[in-house]
Amino acid sequence: MVDRRTFLAGVGAFAAAGGVARGAAPAGVRAKPLDEVDYADVVLLDGRARRQAEATLNALMAMDEAALLRPFRQGAGQTVAAHQFGGWYDWSPSFAPSANMTGFIPGHSFGQYVSALARAYAVTGDAAAKAKADRLVAAFAPTITPDFYKNYPIPAYTYDKIVIGLLDAHRFAGNAQALPLIGRATDAVLPYLPGRAVDRAESEKSPKPNMAFGWDETYTLPENLYLVAAAGGGDRYRAMARQYLLDRTYFEPLAAGRNVLAGRHAYSHVNAMASAMQSYLVDGGVTHFLAARNGMDFVVQQSFATGGWGPNEAFVEADSPGLGHSLETTHRSFEAPCGCYGHFKVARYLMRATGDSRHGDAVERLFYNAALGLLPLQPNGAAFYYADYNELGAKTYYEYACPCCSGSIGQLTADYGKTAYLRDDEGLYVNLYTPSKATWRRRGEPALVLTQTGSYPLTDDVAMSVAAPRPVTMALRLRIPAWAGPATRVSVNGRAVAGVTPGRFLTIAREWRAGDTIALAIDRPLYTKAVDAHAADHVALMQGPLAMFGTGDRHALLTRAELASLRQDAPGGTDWSLQGGTGRQSFKPYFAIHPGEVTRLYQRVADPVRA
Numbered sequence: 001m002v003d004r005r006t007f008l009a010g011v012g013a014f015a016a017a018g019g020v021a022r023g024a025a026p027a028g029v030r031a032k033p034l035d036e037v038d039y040a041d042v043v044l045l046d047g048r049a050r051r052q053a054e055a056t057l058n059a060l061m062a063m064d065e066a067a068l069l070r071p072f073r074q075g076a077g078q079t080v081a082a083h084q085f086g087g088w089y090d091w092s093p094s095f096a097p098s099a100n101m102t103g104f105i106p107g108h109s110f111g112q113y114v115s116a117l118a119r120a121y122a123v124t125g126d127a128a129a130k131a132k133a134d135r136l137v138a139a140f141a142p143t144i145t146p147d148f149y150k151n152y153p154i155p156a157y158t159y160d161k162i163v164i165g166l167l168d169a170h171r172f173a174g175n176a177q178a179l180p181l182i183g184r185a186t187d188a189v190l191p192y193l194p195g196r197a198v199d200r201a202e203s204e205k206s207p208k209p210n211m212a213f214g215w216d217e218t219y220t221l222p223e224n225l226y227l228v229a230a231a232g233g234g235d236r237y238r239a240m241a242r243q244y245l246l247d248r249t250y251f252e253p254l255a256a257g258r259n260v261l262a263g264r265h266a267y268s269h270v271n272a273m274a275s276a277m278q279s280y281l282v283d284g285g286v287t288h289f290l291a292a293r294n295g296m297d298f299v300v301q302q303s304f305a306t307g308g309w310g311p312n313e314a315f316v317e318a319d320s321p322g323l324g325h326s327l328e329t330t331h332r333s334f335e336a337p338c339g340c341y342g343h344f345k346v347a348r349y350l351m352r353a354t355g356d357s358r359h360g361d362a363v364e365r366l367f368y369n370a371a372l373g374l375l376p377l378q379p380n381g382a383a384f385y386y387a388d389y390n391e392l393g394a395k396t397y398y399e400y401a402c403p404c405c406s407g408s409i410g411q412l413t414a415d416y417g418k419t420a421y422l423r424d425d426e427g428l429y430v431n432l433y434t435p436s437k438a439t440w441r442r443r444g445e446p447a448l449v450l451t452q453t454g455s456y457p458l459t460d461d462v463a464m465s466v467a468a469p470r471p472v473t474m475a476l477r478l479r480i481p482a483w484a485g486p487a488t489r490v491s492v493n494g495r496a497v498a499g500v501t502p503g504r505f506l507t508i509a510r511e512w513r514a515g516d517t518i519a520l521a522i523d524r525p526l527y528t529k530a531v532d533a534h535a536a537d538h539v540a541l542m543q544g545p546l547a548m549f550g551t552g553d554r555h556a557l558l559t560r561a562e563l564a565s566l567r568q569d570a571p572g573g574t575d576w577s578l579q580g581g582t583g584r585q586s587f588k589p590y591f592a593i594h595p596g597e598v599t600r601l602y603q604r605v606a607d608p609v610r611a
Contacts (some may be wrong), residue, residue, distance in 0.1 A: 031556040034352040034422045039122035040543040042417025046433035048372045053413040055376045057120045062379035071107035075148035084383040087401025097212045108158045109407030111165030116410025130173045146188045153212035155192040155297035163224045184357045197246040217268040219246035221273035255290035259298045262317040266310025271342040279348035305529040305540035305547040306364030324535030333389035337405035341412040360431040369547045373590035427475030433462045447472045464518035475509040485523030536608040548587040549599040557606045575583030
């Protein structure tokens, strides 16, 4: 623990020294990064993504406000309401990790709930969402005190969430009180922060009241601190961000091409790569760009067929049988809402910096095979946490109310539009194919509106149409997935477009007029993916981007010929089945699986192909 004066002196010295090393831009980096679209410039149309976003917002709106504020009021010695969420969210004398996680991180997800409400308001214009965010910010203000963090296991973690909640209330809901409150929240937590990024391997070994005090995530702080500085918070936050970059043991080895992921907490170390990218975008630190790019490559290399990663919340050793072993030893395969949220953020940063569509391919896998299949958040804090890829898996709610994923799901669903599109001065990038309407602006004025519809990925086809107040010359760029088959094709107004290349954005630069149409047909081949190089006899069946889950608790040993007989029962439907001689076996994409339904992602193969 350091006092505030010592901490700020250290930050000032670090900032004066320059903080991060600049260098020549790496190969493949754009001279000017792509821009994110504004929340209000993408409208989700009827479909799974919109329905999920609406259900999540409805749950957030129904959450009891007095219960949300209870841990902070209790920490400030104020009168508290009787009702509480319990679980991770409220103080409890029963907390005894890891046997009993009741009372783990009081109030930890409050900031994420505020953030989600503010983002939802920015997306939808729902005045009730803004009003609730405003009420929560106003009621939180008198509870801010350093006393809240006394005997608190992971102060940086909760402070980080408070920062993004207040920042988003300021940026997206126009709350004038929120930005100044970040200063007070920072002053309150500073006595409990270490003054630098602490590697978890180090903190877990230090003396502590219990093991949870070794789990703090100081290394995720820089992203939001950079954003506060950019929003008008000042140099204090930019200097503090630089202080918490986990350089020596994490970013520098990753930048040098060394895979140091093994054993690390998976979600928080992906989330830390978002801090590396903010450092690159703000300070030009080439090391931090390389760390994020190489780090995400390492993550993808040890991902399941769904795009998920981190069984038991930890990365496995590279080139080990760790993923395959997890199919039999755990039901905690992937921290799904948090993992999708973090992965989508880092992928957006990398696409902005590089324009490389492979980061979008990874997002697509998670979007269809994890995010859209989450069980809905409940107003009592019940939330989905772990995707289960076990030999006998199932979708279930987490045993404790208000786990970390209860906070990230609202941010995740509010960000679907920002994840689906990117833009620059020349045009619009389409990253995800989901029913939606996106506005591209030139010099701030709406110049073109692109609408996409269709039932992809349950069919091949995505239909797009253009609305424009006047003819406009711009570039429309469509992500063609790397897995796309040879029959993939694109046409504009019925005329074929040349240059369709899997693994690239297809650029269509032309004068667009109201009524123009684009037809995209993505050939979705059937193929298999082994869980890892050590388990060639455990394969997931893939149809295009979809990982197919076998259903039921009886799974026969299959041949490659039987796997190749998988067919969709009806065009556009969510049921597949094998046509071979073992009898009918049913398969579904993740978003079609019901709670408690027994599933198996990886099928056992009698005649595997071995390298």
